Amino acid sequence: MTRIELDGVEKTFGSDQVVAGVDLTMPDGELTVLLGPSGCGKTTTLRMIAGLEQLSGGELRFDGQRMNEAPPERRRVGMVFQSYALYPHMTVAANLSFGLASRPNRGPRRRAKAQERARVLEIARLLEIDHVLDHRPRELSGGQRQRVALGRALIREPDVFLLDEPLSNLDANLRERMRMELARLHAELPITTVYVTHDQGEALTLADQLVVMHEGRIRQAASPALVYDRPADTFVAGFLGSPGMNLWTVPAAGPGGAGDRGDVRLASELLAMHGVGTEATTVGIRPEHLELVRGEPGLAARVRCQVRVVENLGSHLLVHAALASEPGSAVVVKLDVGSGVRRGDRIELGAREDHVHLFDLETTRRLEPAGRGGAVVVVAGDGAREAAGAR
């Protein structure tokens, strides 16, 4: 049981700053997902926690104890590599027991061996690989290799469990099943877990705490629901969701009042609530939150656009459109199959007040409406925390 703290952690390779001041607490027994595009520093952060990379700056603590200098073999960390890194020349049983047999004080040899065998069998049963214990890794399927890698990391009962894109080498079906099993495993063995992925599906379903990283910095760290519903900046808004949030930069207010922004019309109460006057700003609405407007009053945002492509995905239509006066802009919306929208149609879309997000044009940060309770949101920049609700 371990709480992991990262305090201004930095990593530079030569003149390349890969991790640029990360502050993060991973609570005891929880599963933290580091999510971001490739090259965002998430794997490097994981490797620093494991001790495979030295910190260039800042401090790493396990339960308040500084770990910067501790070698990996002393950190009681179990890790699953993206490549699984199974010992190819050993059987599954030997792969599993290698860590047990590496302990410095094993005690009497014969008894230690018997205990190790029992433990191997126990963990193999838990992961349902007890029938392949005599096989070499190359004789196993992808899913079985994955389980062996998990078992090897778990067999020594680590304090910290690290997973580096563990599912990325599996095919889609197997990935979904293993994702569920990982969730089950974490529920059964509540070890502090750090999970690195670039797959937002995995991130949203598995995470207790979701950390979105970009260019070596944390853009937001919160519960998956909060990150999805209230993204801290335009990067998080566009990155999360499939497809990501629609983001439009709307010009300064026109003659029709503060809400008159060309093809986008915003309710003046909405603007006032966010402290926005007549200046240009960024508006964000998720594709699933836009709906065809049929004269309903009271919608906080309305968008006029022209349909370019309609994709029928069976369960819904994915409609790609452009703002009516700006052919280069993009509007993506999920609509009912029965909505009858066709290519070339001019349509008007609308969204409810709590589904409209406003972002500062310069800083790209979220503008939080006044009066809404603020959860702690970590935003990039100087690595400082701020209560987003304080705005």
Add this chain to the structure above:
Amino acid sequence: MTTVEQRAPVALAPVGEVGRPGWGHRPGSVKMARRIRSLKDHLVAYGLLSPAIVVFAIFFYLPAIYLVYISFFHWGVLSSATQFVGLQNFRRLFAQPLFWHSLATSGYYTLVMIPATVLLALGIALVLREAVTARRGGVWRAAVFLPHVTPVVATSIIWIWIFNPQFGLANFVLTSLHLPALGWLDTTAWALPAVMIDSLWHSLGLYVVIFLAGLANVPRDLVEVARLDGARRRRIFWRIIWPLLSPTTFFVVILATVNSWQAFSQIYTMTGGPHGGAGGPAFSTTTDSLLVYQTAFSFDHFSLASAMALVLFVIILVLTLLQKWISNKVVFYR
């Protein structure tokens, strides 16, 4: 079928048969055209290979075959008469104590050289592995490889000076370490070890580079995961790196075996010259390959020397097959 027939004239175009009447309508002609084409391709390929084939045939295969041939004859460069003698050359050979002595010397030389080569080359490669990834790593690699590029004869002459009992560097080092000075090339006990040191110095660079390549092929994440598994350096080496390196080690052992049995230039250079005929003192450095040379070129017994070389060939072949057989049990191929 029609499409093939219609295509035939196109396929024939390079052979120059397009204009011939009725040509494209006979099914057999298509096959014929293909055959001509493939023959042409083969001719081009063999044409391009021929310089290499000719050189190899003249300088490697023909002499090797001729060697087997004359080992069954009485044959000399200066004597014109060639007479079939059957196995007589081999009988004479096996009756000669010096031949058995030379085999023992070669065996001793090989048995010392193989472990010394593997230990030193792997040790240096392990140290260098850290250094070559650092800045100027290439300089280290070049420095280790450099001796292998130098001519054996030239550097062996330098080693004669190093092993000079009166003012050589070797004895200077020994005496400064308060160890007794040695007679080196002048003594029967130390002449061969002196040659071994020269050979090791000369050949190690190659083996170090081979081991460096082998080490680079051991996946880094396996070593990392072993560290996370709590394994210390020694355990990681013996349980992870050593097994995964075994194909490389096997390759080095084979190369070292062949090179040791065939060692010649350094022995000839270091034990000849002012010391009289090579292989001394008192035949202590007369290895098999040196004896082959001397029998042929000093005593003009070419057929006897050929028989000797054939035996040497068989020994190396058997050793290599033996190693191959052992390797199937201990070498791990991914």
